[in-house]
Amino acid sequence: MKNHKIAILGGGNLGTSLxxxxxxxxQIGYADIIITDKRDSQTALLNHLGFQVTSDNAxxxxxxxxxxxxxxxxxxxxxxxxxxxxxxxxxxxxSTITGITxxxxxxxxxxxxxxxxMPNTALEICESMTCISYKNTSxxxxxxxxxxxxxxxxxxxxxxxxxxAATVVGACGIAFALRFMRAMSQGGIEIGxxxxxSQLITAQTVxxxxxxxxxxxxxxxxxxxxxxxxxxITISGLNEMEHQGLSSAVIRGLITSxxxxxxxxxxxxxxxx
Numbered sequence: 651m652k653n654h655k656i657a658i659l660g661g662g663n664l665g666t667s668l669x670x671x672x673x674x675x676x677q678i679g680y681a682d683i684i685i686t687d688k689r690d691s692q693t694a695l696l697n698h699l700g701f702q703v704t705s706d707n708a709x710x711x712x713x714x715x716x717x718x719x720x721x722x723x724x725x726x727x728x729x730x731x732x733x734x735x736x737x738x739x740x741x742x743x744x745s746t747i748t749g750i751t752x753x754x755x756x757x758x759x760x761x762x763x764x765x766x767x768m769p770n771t772a773l774e775i776c777e778s779m780t781c782i783s784y785k786n787t788s789x790x791x792x793x794x795x796x797x798x799x800x801x802x803x804x805x806x807x808x809x810x811x812x813x814x815a816a817t818v819v820g821a822c823g824i825a826f827a828l829r830f831m832r833a834m835s836q837g838g839i840e841i842g843x844x845x846x847x848s849q850l851i852t853a854q855t856v857x858x859x860x861x862x863x864x865x866x867x868x869x870x871x872x873x874x875x876x877x878x879x880x881x882x883i884t885i886s887g888l889n890e891m892e893h894q895g896l897s898s899a900v901i902r903g904l905i906t907s908x909x910x911x912x913x914x915x916x917x918x919x920x921x922x923x
Contacts, residue, residue, distance in 0.1 A: 657714035659707050659845045661687035661696050663771055664746055665720035668802075669701055670774035675801040711736040718744040723914070726750050730758035736910060737762065742791055748817055749915040752785040752810060759791075763787040765795050768816045769803070770824040779801035779823075781816035804864075814915070818907045826903060831856055 656672065658665045662857050664857045669683055684702045687693050700755045704710055711717055711733045721729050722756060726747055737743075737759060743767045745755060752764050765787070769780035782791060784807075799805045831852050838848030878885040 655682045655684070655687060655714040656716045656718060657710035658683065658685045658718045658720055659710060660720035660725075661685040661689075661692050661703065662720065664773075665718070666696065666699075666771070667771040667774040667778075668720065668746075669696075670699075670720065671776055671778070671802040672798075674774065675776050677798065677801055684713055691830065701738070707732040710888045711741070716742045716744060716798075718746065720746045723747055723749050726754070726912040727758070734759055742795070744795065749814075752783070756785075761786055763791045765791075766810060766813055767795075768813055768821055769799065769854070770821045772824060773802050775804045779820045781804050781808050781820055782806070783808055783810040783813055785810075814908060814911050817911060818904055822904075822907050826900065827856070873876065885907065 656678065658669055661669075665685060669685055672678055672683060673680065680700045680702070684704060685696050686707050687696065688705045693703045693705070700843060707729060717733070717737075718728060719726070742765070743755060743759065744762045746767055746769065748768075752766060755764050756762075761787050763784070765782055765784045767780055767782050769778040772778045773780075778799070780803060782795070782799065782805060785797070793827055796805055798806075806816075806874055834856075835845070835848045835852040836863075838851060843851065856879055859873070862868065866873075874888070878888065
């Protein structure tokens with residue numbers, strides 16, 4: 651990543667996680683990242699962390715090659731107005747903005763190499779699941795961006811029409827997984843552990859389960875079968891969870907989030923926001 655300065659336009663949770671991940675993955679240094687934010691409190695925090703920060707989005711674009719737009723969907727139009735005159739040939743546009751399509755970006759900013767990405771906040775510890783779609787890109791552009799994110803977790807290139815699903819499973823999904831972990835940890839307290847011990851056991855157990863699937867590619871049920879025995883305590887617990895609607899609740903939650911995303915996208919395109 652030498653000589654590829656990166657502007658992160660939007661220093662919120664995801665933008666900050668990306669900046670931390672770029673440092674943690676040893677790809678570039680603090681001097682090669684510039685973050686924009688208009689909130690004094692967030693600017694102070696980012697400065698404290700060692701990052702260059704400005705409230706001027708056009709200035710950040712002028713100083714960088716890779717432009718990461720990481721703002722809320724309703725802020726995209728105003729951001730595009732701020733940076734459109736600063737964009738020039740050679741810039742690469744990267745968007746984390748939910749519901750803003752390649753076509754939306756082209757209409758607002760012109761024809762540039764465009765990458766839509768959907769990572770999650772585990773970027774900062776280089777364990778993100780990042781889904782990517784791209785348009786107007788060269789093979790060198792694609793190699794550059796894929797290498798960038800592969801060092802911060804797993805990467806999957808998908809068609810653009812799957813970005814909504816990727817948002818729900820990969821980005822919202824980290825919150826869903828954490829909510830399960832909270833429930834498991836609370837259950838551990840109920841049966842005798844203190845909160846610190848229960849959280850540690852829960853976190854390491856979930857980490858191990860995830861690595862089993864990632865590293866073996868086995869179906870989860872295959873790994874479940876290894877720890878369930880006839881009339882055993884594991885199958886009894888699993889069956890009670892299913893009786894209470896565990897799988898159904900998770901699936902319904904995913905579908906609810908996806909439907910809300912689809913409705914938001916429709917409203918965004920209708921209003922032009």
